[in-house]
Each structure stands twice: as C-alpha cells, then as structure tokens.
Amino acid sequence: MSGSGVPERSLVSGWGRAAPTVARITKVTSLDKLEQFVLDHSRGGNLLARGLGRSYGDAAQCAGGDLVDCTGCNRIIDVDSSNAVVRAEAGVDLATLLREIVPQGLFVPVTPGTKWVTLGGAVAADVHGKNHHRDGAIGSAIEGLVLVTVDGRREIGPQREPELFWATVGGMGLTGVIGEASLRLIPIETAFMRVDTHRVDDLDACMSLLSEGDTKYRYSVAWLDAAASGVKLGRAVVTQGDHALVSDLSGPTVEALSYEPPRSIGISFEVPGSLVNSMTTAIFNELWFRKAPKARQGELQTFDAFFYPLDRVASWNRIYGPHGFTQYQFVVPFESADAVRSVIERIQDFGVSPSLAVLKRFGESDPAPLSFPMPGWTLALDVPLGKPGLSTLFDELDLLVAQSGGRVYLAKDGRLRPSLLSSMYPRIESWRETRRLADPDGRFASDLSRRLNLAGTHSAAPA
Amino acid sequence: MNDVTGMPQNVVVLGGSSDLARAVLRDLSARRLEHVLLAGRTPAALEVVAKELRELGAARVDTMAFDAREAATHNALADEASGRLGSVDLVIVAAGVLGTSELDDLDPAQVADEITTNFTGLAAAMIAFSRVMRRQGFGRIVVLSSAAAVRVRRANFVYGAAKAGLDGFSQGLGDALRGTGVEVIVVRPGWVKTKMTEGRPKMPLATTPSAVAEAIVKALETGEEVVWVPNVLRFVMPIVPHVPRRIWSRLPS
Numbered sequence: 001m002s003g004s005g006v007p008e009r010s011l012v013s014g015w016g017r018a019a020p021t022v023a024r025i026t027k028v029t030s031l032d033k034l035e036q037f038v039l040d041h042s043r044g045g046n047l048l049a050r051g052l053g054r055s056y057g058d059a060a061q062c063a064g065g066d067l068v069d070c071t072g073c074n075r076i077i078d079v080d081s082s083n084a085v086v087r088a089e090a091g092v093d094l095a096t097l098l099r100e101i102v103p104q105g106l107f108v109p110v111t112p113g114t115k116w117v118t119l120g121g122a123v124a125a126d127v128h129g130k131n132h133h134r135d136g137a138i139g140s141a142i143e144g145l146v147l148v149t150v151d152g153r154r155e156i157g158p159q160r161e162p163e164l165f166w167a168t169v170g171g172m173g174l175t176g177v178i179g180e181a182s183l184r185l186i187p188i189e190t191a192f193m194r195v196d197t198h199r200v201d202d203l204d205a206c207m208s209l210l211s212e213g214d215t216k217y218r219y220s221v222a223w224l225d226a227a228a229s230g231v232k233l234g235r236a237v238v239t240q241g242d243h244a245l246v247s248d249l250s251g252p253t254v255e256a257l258s259y260e261p262p263r264s265i266g267i268s269f270e271v272p273g274s275l276v277n278s279m280t281t282a283i284f285n286e287l288w289f290r291k292a293p294k295a296r297q298g299e300l301q302t303f304d305a306f307f308y309p310l311d312r313v314a315s316w317n318r319i320y321g322p323h324g325f326t327q328y329q330f331v332v333p334f335e336s337a338d339a340v341r342s343v344i345e346r347i348q349d350f351g352v353s354p355s356l357a358v359l360k361r362f363g364e365s366d367p368a369p370l371s372f373p374m375p376g377w378t379l380a381l382d383v384p385l386g387k388p389g390l391s392t393l394f395d396e397l398d399l400l401v402a403q404s405g406g407r408v409y410l411a412k413d414g415r416l417r418p419s420l421l422s423s424m425y426p427r428i429e430s431w432r433e434t435r436r437l438a439d440p441d442g443r444f445a446s447d448l449s450r451r452l453n454l455a456g457t458h459s460a461a462p463a
Numbered sequence: 464m465n466d467v468t469g470m471p472q473n474v475v476v477l478g479g480s481s482d483l484a485r486a487v488l489r490d491l492s493a494r495r496l497e498h499v500l501l502a503g504r505t506p507a508a509l510e511v512v513a514k515e516l517r518e519l520g521a522a523r524v525d526t527m528a529f530d531a532r533e534a535a536t537h538n539a540l541a542d543e544a545s546g547r548l549g550s551v552d553l554v555i556v557a558a559g560v561l562g563t564s565e566l567d568d569l570d571p572a573q574v575a576d577e578i579t580t581n582f583t584g585l586a587a588a589m590i591a592f593s594r595v596m597r598r599q600g601f602g603r604i605v606v607l608s609s610a611a612a613v614r615v616r617r618a619n620f621v622y623g624a625a626k627a628g629l630d631g632f633s634q635g636l637g638d639a640l641r642g643t644g645v646e647v648i649v650v651r652p653g654w655v656k657t658k659m660t661e662g663r664p665k666m667p668l669a670t671t672p673s674a675v676a677e678a679i680v681k682a683l684e685t686g687e688e689v690v691w692v693p694n695v696l697r698f699v700m701p702i703v704p705h706v707p708r709r710i711w712s713r714l715p716s
Contacts, residue, residue, distance in 0.1 A: 011644055018467040022600035022644040057467055063550075063600035063644070323686060326467050388681040391468035391494060414467030418495070450550070451464035451472070 012067065015317050016056040016414060018324035018385050021063035021447055025050070029072035031089060031179045035148050038177060041066050042150040046445040049177040051118030052093060055125065056327040057414025058447035059172050065445065068177065070120060076100050077180070084185040085143060090120030090178040095261060098303070102259040106185040107243070109141035113358075114311050115261075120178035125411035126170035126371040130219040130307070133363040137373050139169035140366045141184045149176035149438050157182075162367075167434040170371035172410060174449055175438045188243045190256040193219070193306040195241035197296045199289070203234020203341055207377070210361050213240045219306070225285040226357035226381060227278070229348050233341065236359065237292040244300055262304055264312055274321035276384050281353040323386030325355075326414050328394060331362055331378040332406035339404040340377050343397055347381070350393045356382035369427035369434075372409040380412070391415060410448065418452045432456040464550060465603065469683035470495040471552035475544050477529055477588055478558025480508035482657035483607055485515070486676035487555060492521035494680075498548050502529035502540070503558065531558050531584025532576070537591035545595045553683075554592045556585050556606045556633075561659045564619050574621055581625035586632045593636060593645055601644040605679055606633040610653045610668075610696050614703045616714055637688065648682050650675065651700075652692040668693060 006026075013020035028034045041047045046065035053060055060067070073091035080086070081104050088097065094108060094115040101107065112127040123145065128137040135141075144157035147168055154176075156165040168175045196217070200206045206222050213220045217240040224236040246256050310316060317325070332339040340359065347354060358380045362373045383390070398417045401408060407424035408416050422428050432455060442455055449455055465471050472495045476484040479501025488499060499522050501509045509526040516524045525547065529540060545551050562577045563569065589604060596602030612630035615623035630649060637647030652675050654666035670692050678692045691697040 011642060016467060019465055019469075020601075020644060022597075058464070063464070064598060065600075324467070385467060386685055388684045391466075391470050391684055394468070395494075415470070447464055451466060 007066065012050070012053075012061050013324070014055050014057045014060060014414065015053060016324045016326050016385070017317055017320065018326065018414060019058060019447075021058070021061050023062045023065055023067045025067045025069050027069040027072050031073060031146070031148075031153075034068065034070065034073055034177060034179055035153060037068050038148050038150065039152070042441075042443050045443075047443055048446050049120065049124075049173050051091065051121035052116050054114060054117050054121065056412040058451065059125070059411055059413075060121070061447040062445065063447050063450075070177065071118060073179065074118075079104060079106070081106065084187060085182055086185055087180065087182045088119055090123070090145075090181050091118050093118055094122070099259065099261070101185060102188070102191050102303075103257050105188055105257055107188045109135055109184055109186050110138040111307055113308065115308050116311060119181050119183065123169055123178055123181060124171060124173045126366070126368055126373075127411070128362070128373045130221045130360065132373055133214045133220065133361045134218050136363060136366055137170075137371060138183075139166070139368050139371060142169065143182040143184055145178055145182075146180035147176045148179045150441070150443055153179065163434045164438055166366075166368045167370075167431050167438070169366065170368040171431070171435070172370065172448060172454070173446060174444045174454065175435055176444060188257075189246045190244045190249060191259040191303060192244040192249065193241045193301045193303065194244040194248050195239055195296075195299045195301045195306060197293055197299065198238045199236075199292045199294050200238060201235050202232060203236075203344075206234050206236040206238060206359065207337060207340075209238045210359070213238070214361055216240070218242045220360070222359040224344075224357035224359055224379075225289050226344060226347070226354040227282045227285050228289075229345075233344060234359075235289065237289065239306070241301070241306060248298070248300065259303065262312065271318050271321045274323060274384050274386070275319040276325070276355045278351075278353040281355045284355075320384050323384065325382055325384045327356075327380055327382050327412040328354075328397065329378065329380035329409040329412045330397070330401045330406055331372065331374055331376050331409075332401060332404040333374070333376040334361075336404035336406065337377055339400060339406065340379050342400055343379065343381075346397060346400070347383075347393070350389065352383055352387060352390065352393070354381035354383050356380070369431035370410070370425055372407065372411070374407070376406065380409075410452075413448065416452060421452055421454070428454075429456070465552050465601065466495060469603075469686065471603070471683070472497040473499075473548040473550055474553045474555065475500045475502060475548070475551055475592070476555045476557055477502050477531070477585065478556070479503040479526060479529075480505060480512050481557035481559070481607070482659070482672045483652070483655065483675050484555050484557035485512050486672035487605075487679050488516055489519065490673075490676045490680045492516065492519045496522040498522055499524045500544050500548060501526045502544070504528065504530045529558075529588075531588060532579045534584060534587040537588045538594070540588075541591040541595045544592075545599070550599055551592065551595055551602055553602070554589075554596075554604045556589060556604065556629075558585060559607065559622075559659065561619065561622050561663075564617070564621050569621070577621055578625045578628075581622065582628040582632070585629060589633070589636060593640060596645040597640075597643050603646045603648060603683070604633075604636075605648045605650060605682075606630075608633065608649050608651050610651045610691070610700060612651060613700045614706075614711070617712060618714065646686075646688070648679075648688055648690060650679055650682070650690045650692065651696065653696055668696060668699070
C-alpha cells in the first residue's frame with residue numbers, strides 16, 4: 001500500500017509514564033512515506049506525529065487515533081559548514097546530529113536537557129536551553145521547515161508563510177508533521193565547556209548569581225534542592241559556562257573536537273514501587289548538595305556532563321514506578337519573582353518533595369504564539385504522581401502562576417486547568433486561526449489538544 | 464480526557480439519580496468536569512439531580528433514558544453517549560434497587576427483575592461501554608458494589624447476591640481489559656444513608672455519600688482498583704467469609 005510499516009495498536013504515554021492511551025502506531029522511514037501516510041489518514045479520525053516521546057505529559061499521544069513514528073525519517077541531508085547550517089529529516093535525534101557536526105566544529109544553537117529528542121519534536125515544543133537568556137529558543141534558529149500538511153508538502157520559514165511557520169514552532173504538532181528542518185548552527189573550537197560552579201545557600205543568593213551571570217556567561221542554570229525549607233529554601237548549585245576555546249585546553253593529548261558520548265546505564269526492568277519518595281529525595285539532595293564545590297572556576301566539562309547529566313541513565317523515568325511522575329514547569333515575569341518562592345513553599349506545605357528542581361532566567365520570546373519562554377524566571381519541578389490531593393495542589397499553583405502573569409509549559413503538562421489557557425497564552429486565538437487554515441477538519445489532534453481544547457473547537461470528539 | 468492526576472472531563476452515570484453518584488459529581492465539579500450524562504429510568508428523578516448539578520455552574524448536564532433490563536439497547540446507548548460527549552472519560556455504575564428479602568414477600572418475577580437491575584443488566588451495560596472505551600483508547604469505569612458483596616447475608620440476600628455477582632464481574636472485566644487503556648474501579652461501601660436505604664435500620668461501620676464520593680475521587684487520583692468505604696472495612700471484611708455458617712445464618716435482619 002503506502003510502504004509504511006504495519007500499524008500496531010499499543011498503549012502510549014509520555015515520559016512521565018502516566019495516563020496512557022491506546023493508538024495505532026506506524027513507523028515511516030522517508031519523507032515520501034510520511035507524505036503518503038498523512039494523505040491516507042486525512043479523511044477521518046485523528047493523527048499526530050511522535051518522535052522520541054520526551055514530552056512529559058500527553059502531547060505525543062493520540063487516543064483512538066493514528067500516531068506516525070517519525071524516528072526512522074532521520075537522514076542528515078547536508079551540513080553546510082561554511083554557512084553553519086544543517087539540513088536534516090526531522091526524525092533525526094540531537095545525539096546523532098551532534099556526532100555528525102561536532103567534529104566539524106559546529107554545535108546546536110539550542111539544546112534541551114536531553115539529547116534524545118527529535119529535531120521535529122524540538123521545534124514543535126520550541127525547546128529552550130541553558131542559553132535562552134542569550135540565544136532564545138530553537139525556533140529562532142530555524143531557517144526553514146518542510147511541513148507535511150493535509151494538503152501535502154509545504155516549505156515554510158520566517159520569510160515564507162511566516163504565520164504558518166510560527167504556528168508550527170511551538171505548535172505541538174497540530175499544524176501538520178514536520179518532515180525536514182534547516183537549522184543554523186554555532187561555531188565551536190572544542191568539544192568542551194569551561195564551567196564555573198557555585199553553591200549558594202538560599203533562593204535570593206541563587207537569583208542574584210543567575211542575574212549577574214546573564215551578561216557574563218552564555219549558558220547558565222541552577223539546580224535547586226527543593227526539599228530545603230525555611231532559611232535554606234532555594235539552596236542550589238549554580239552552573240554557568242561557555243564553549244571552551246582551544247587556548248583553554250591544557251593537556252597535549254586532547255583532541256579538541258573529539259566527541260565520544262558516554263555509554264548509558266539502562267533501567268530496562270519495571271520498578272514495582274517508586275524509588276523516589278520524600279526520604280530518598282532528601283537523602284539524595286543532601287549528598288549531592290554537599291558534594292558540589294562551594295566554588296570552582298574554569299573547570300573543563302564534556303558536553304554530556306554539562307548539558308546531559310540525566311541522559312547518563314537511560315529510561316531513568318522508570319524509577320518512579322507504576323504511578324509515574326509529572327513535571328511542573330512554569331515561567332513568571334521578573335517582577336513576579338516572589339511567585340517562585342511561593343510555589344516552592346506551597347509544594348513543601350502540601351508535603352511532597354520534587355525530586356528535581358531547575359531554575360533559570362529567560363530572555364526575549366520569539367514570535368511563536370504558543371511558545372512557552374517569556375522574559376522572566378522559569379522553574380521546572382519533577383513530582384511523583386499517586387499522592388491524593390496533587391490535582392488540587394497543581395490547580396492552586398496554576399492560579400498563582402496565571403495571577404503572576406506567567407504560564408505553564410505545554411510540553412511538560414499533563415493536567416493544566418483548561419480555563420486558564422487563554423490567559424496564559426493570550427495569542428492563542430490567532431494561533432487557532434492559522435491552524436484552522438492549515439487543518440480545517442481538525443485531523444491533527446493529540447490527547448493534550450483535546451484535553452485543553454487547544455484547537456478551540458469545544459469538542460473532544462475525534463473529527 | 465482523563466488527565467495525569469486521573470481527573471475526568473466527561474462522565475456518564477448509569478443510575479443518574481443515585482445519591483452516591485450525585486455526591487461524586489459534586490466533588491468532580493470542582494475539578495475538570497465539563498459534560499455529564501445522567502442515564503436512568505425515571506426522567507423526573509434525573510432532572511432533579513441535573514438541576515442541582517447545573518446550579519454548581521461547572522458542567523453541562525444532560526439526561527438520557529436507560530433501563531438496565533433492556534440489554535438490547537445498551538450498545539446504541541453507549542454509542543449515543545460517546546457521540547454526545549465526544550469522549551467517555553468515566554462511567555459511574557450506580558444503578559440499584561433494594562427490594563425485600565422477606566420470604567413471604569418474595570415473588571419470582573420481582574426477584575429476577577431486581578437481580579437484572581442490580582447485576583446482569585449492569586454487566587451488559589458495562590460491556591457496551593467498555594467497547595466504546597476500547598475504541599477510544601482509554602476510559603475508566605467506577606462500579607458501586609457493596610461490602611455486602613463479600614458474603615451474602617440473610618437480611619438482604621437478593622440484593623447481596625446481585626452485588627456479589629456484579630463485584631466479581633467487575634473484577635473479571637477489569638482483568639480482561641488490562642493493556643487496553645480501560646480500567647475498572649470497584650467500590651465497596653458499607654451501609655450508606657441514601658434514598659435506597661431510607662427507613663431501614665442503620666448498620667455498624669456505616670458511612671455517608673460524601674465519604675464515598677471522597678474515596679472515589681481519591682481512587683481516581685491514586686489508581687487504587689478496589690475501594691472500601693470506610694477504609695477499615697478492608698481489614699474487617701477478609702474475616703467475614705470464614706465466619707461459620709451456623710453463626711452467619713443467624714445474624715439479625
């Protein structure tokens with residue numbers, strides 16, 4: 001028929017392994033096959049592209065519908081080193097991309113906290129990284145996309161159908177399937193980072209250091225101990241750095257651009273309970289916080305140590321056991337910085353310990369209406385699921401964030417209050433109009449889009 | 464859809480005028496509730512509950528005719544519910560009648576009717592709704608069973624037997640549905656003061672509709688598959704099947 005694989009019906013969830021739904025999954029291995037798949041499925045039912053499934057909630061699920069697994073559509077088409085642009089099929093993952101471009105003295109302009117994301121998924125979520133305050137989100141580094149819509153292939157970019165382009169950046173896969181992307185790269189001299197690490201004793205010190213660091217470092221982030229309360233609230237390890245120059249390297253035997261990603265340890269078994277609870281989190285945080293140096297300057301770190309510490313353990317999400325977990329990530333404007341403290345306090349009062357807490361400053365937004373980053377403070381918290389009362393807690397946090405003029409990140413979300421969507425994303429109506437033009441019958445839908453009524457059709461029904 | 468904390472947006476209640484269901488919907492109104500379908504056989508009683516829920520201002524509430532005894536209509540009913548709601552996130556099986564168990568008053572047709580209303584008809588409806596949920600790729604069914612299901616008592620043996628059947632069926636169906644994205648939650652309240660038990664003597668370890676509602680909403684969040692209300696019944700009831708018949712059969716009405 002179309003040359004795609006035979007569809008398999010299976011339970012699909014996000015990285016948080018909660019609220020799974022059943023969909024048919026078909027793998028495609030080329031842009032032609034992808035186009036054929038979309039054509040075959042644009043007459044009825046819902047469809048959606050799925051990459052490596054790193055969104056935490058239900059953004060890459062399509063209950064009762066058809067998921068197209070694009071990870072096989074992953075050719076690197078061309079690396080133009082003189083202009084520092086790579087063109088690739090959107091199913092390529094960042095790990096593969098880096099292995100190809102780093103030895104050529106090039107790096108990705110934006111990387112999220114894991115390299116196991118597809119280029120298409122990264123654009124659909126408009127991912128940001130430790131350098132957002134300087135370089136923005138990935139959308140601003142895209143020269144062009146090939147989007148496969150219900151009407152076939154379209155080439156779009158910031159100057160070519162800009163509305164559809166910016167509706168696709170951060171558009172959570174709801175305008176069509178991204179088939180190819182051209183990404184501007186940044187030049188690097190070495191495969192190392194020059195890093196300054198500081199341990200700070202509270203949230204105020206943490207925020208000061210991050211604020212000062214914005215002009216001094218390209219990359220800057222703080223890992224918070226979310227279990228620390230009272231005067232210690234917000235104690236953190238702040239890591240800030242830049243790409244190391246050849247002159248920073250000391251050892252004579254080091255190959256400047258040699259890039260060897262470490263082998264990861266796998267968790268392939270099912271963990272019966274959760275290994276993550278308040279006690280283990282408190283112990284882990286205490287050890288990790290004490291292990292961090294009070295201050296260390298100019299340390300050389302590999303990309304994997306600086307950007308991808310969590311990738312070291314493959315399938316680490318399994319340690320949360322059968323209940324899974326969620327990540328609550330929000331941003332509030334700089335003038336509402338106190339909301340960050342309030343959120344942490346509220347969570348601690350409730351009695352849950354986020355196992356991961358990351359704080360960062362965002363810079364300017366890009367033109368994408370559904371893009372998450374805005375100038376302000378962003379905090380991301382991993383919270384194990386299963387404890388009763390969490391749903392009410394998160395509802396309160398949503399209200400706090402919305403009242404502070406902020407918003408929640410859809411790529412992490414699994415339970416946002418739909419009524420707060422338009423106050424958090426005030427340009428959603430214009431996004432809806434553009435999306436409607438690209439997909440009038442509402443064929444592209446995800447569990448996220450149905451749950452939040454992203455398309456604005458007020459119907460949770462498969463079209 | 465059901466979100467990652469288990470909260471539903473669209474709910475169908477089989478036995479829509481039930482006091483227990485009404486209490487659950489009141490709690491869920493504070494969460495994600497958007498559209499409710501109350502299904503039952505007495506339109507006037509359904510409207511009373513619908514009106515009350517609409518006043519909470521959270522969800523759209525509609526009613527539809529449902530008679531557990533008409534198994535041939537269940538597939539069409541489930542399809543209609545699916546069409547009207549868009550997605551059937553949660554079905555609450557709350558229908559039930561409590562008839563007499565006095566020997567002199569028992570009539571074959573009435574007994575058959577009661578058992579169909581309380582067990583076989585609901586089992587048939589659960590098959591119809593689980594089919595819809597499997598097609599949509601997810602869904603949850605909450606079944607109001609009873610602590611009485613654990614061991615049938617002389618005092619209400621017709622009711623108890625039906626609940627025992629419904630309870631077993633629900634667990635079996637839940638097991639059969641593993642891997643389909645559809646889950647069954649069995650709720651076993653002790654004696655509850657409701658319209659159904661009006662005029663009857665209260666039993667020990669009794670509970671209230673709002674306690675049952677709270678336990679159900681908690682189970683939606685925690686993923687617990689068997690819910691006892693009050694929770695202490697979980698520890699008391701395992702002893703019950705071992706009480707000698709000599710003693711059990713002499714328990715008062």
